[in-house]
Amino acid sequence: MSEYTGIPIDDRWILAQRGKKNTVDPFRPYAWLVEKERTASARIEDTAILFLTNRECPYHCLMCDLWKNTTDVRVPAGAIPAQIEWALKQMPPARHLKLYNSGSFFDGKAIPEADYASIASQVSHFETVIVESHPRLINDKCLQFRDMLKPELQVALGLETVNPVILRKLNKRMTPEDFAGSVNFLTGHGISTRAFILLRPPFCSESEGVFWAERSLDFAFAAGVECCTVIPVRAGNGAMDRLLEKGAFSPPDIRSLEKVLEYGIGLKAGRVFADVWDIGLFSSCNHCLDQRTRRLVEMNLSQQVTERVYCQCDANTLP
């Protein structure tokens, strides 16, 4: 797929394509859920995910829609612990907790450092706490937070893609080497990492999307991550919709997600998950969507490559 769009992709253009943000409350997470996840020690256990409300991420990545549920200004000190306290009262018990904040946990304008100690004490009954961060915001603050935590800390980092041209166009403002350096820093301090990898970012065909997702898995595991999540890219944030209209982006097909997951599990280098949220967006065949979704979930939980789904849509080759 041609990468030429005639559009200068930069912060200004990306921001200009946005619609309105959702209304959020700085004292409530904007969502939460509990899901099953296979742990590093091969057990299937409940993992709670809190989607914390906080100030918008300072990066403006081309494919990102997380800004929709953020505030324009820093939330007051104490608001994040209040969100966690509220959510934990509503949720069924779980052993593991993801504190995802639509940006970077170690961005002081998102999560005030003054709140680290109360957050650590609120989550002390979990076995694992997973937070997310831009690779360039990894520094001694992670160690400071880790030292306050009783649960094991894992940090999720967006690698996105190791295609250098596409990574630059994603406006992530980092290189694969930045990512590897951050993984190295965290691993060196006993903190495990997981990578987010995109399936079919803009400017690539379906087969290139699969190829680069697989190379990104290779790179992430070689860098030392413990686990990878493969995320099919969607439109919906304004910028991606413009690229879709211009033919510079098409969402990937669910069959490509199956292929990349099979590849990743086959590496036997660590856990590999397919993100199945809103998975119906990635299929145009009503005959096999449910079966393929079940297969992805089963492979996520078993970390085994299960029997393929055969369907009449297999005759349609992917573009």
Ligand code: SF4
């Ligand atoms: S760093 Fe993450 S949260 Fe921030 S804009 Fe990029 S993808 Fe979105």
Ligand SMILES: [Zn+2]
């Ligand atoms: Zn089908």
